[in-house]
Amino acid sequence: MKTAIREKAESTTSLVNPIITSVIRTFESMLNCSPKRISLEVKSGHSPKYPLSAIVGLTGKMSGTIIFSVSNEAALEILSRLVFEQADEITSEVCDAVGEIANMIAGSAKADLAHLNLTLSIPNMVLGENHEVLYPPEVTTPMCIHFESEIGPFTIEFGFRD
């Protein structure tokens, strides 16, 4: 039993660094921004920290979900930095821009996890205070990585099952 738990923990840990690296790579390349990882915790509850979530599914030798959660202010700044257009509220263009960053984060992590032979879903966007995203019951330890950046704080959540 202890071996199974250890293997599960090691499996989760092996995902953390590729995801952090992909976040930094994507932000630096696309947003001219250098995010800093603040903390890593086991996710509790079903609500992502911020009101706009981009959800990308991954399937392959493992399957799971990556959630990029941002504040409205950070989302507006992402649009501005990507396409040099301003928005005062969350529009479909803002959601598309945030979804594209999530797609790049997941895609870049996928490349560093090539041995898992992962395939990405098209990003889905969820908007609203306290919205909930449920992981499949087989995902026992979804994780949440907190970042700070010039465009504001954001989180990356992920949960995988073998």
Next chain:
Amino acid sequence: MKVLIVDDSGTMRTIQKRCLNKLGINDIDEGEDGVKGLALFRANNYDVVFTDWNMPNMDGLEFLKEIRKGNTQVPVIMITTEAEKARVILAVQAGVSDYLVKPFTPDALKDKLEKWVGCHV
């Protein structure tokens, strides 16, 4: 110079279009998936095609294969998150002309577009 951009993300289409505009290319059509891209491709004559890989309805690889069925040599450049060697080989086997992995720096995009549209800023 007539260019086709196929990507389901309006953001990505805008980024590429702005870069092409800076290179003096303004005759640009856009498709949001492979199906629409293929319809545009069959109805027009393009000098260069830029396409994403992961798109609904018809992905970029199928779109590329459909283009190559027509025995055309038009340059098709994939701009995609699909960076694994096995995926790149699939694209090369299907006849892709060049490849740019997302995320990219502004200079990397400019260099790639400039290479294929043959213009200079």
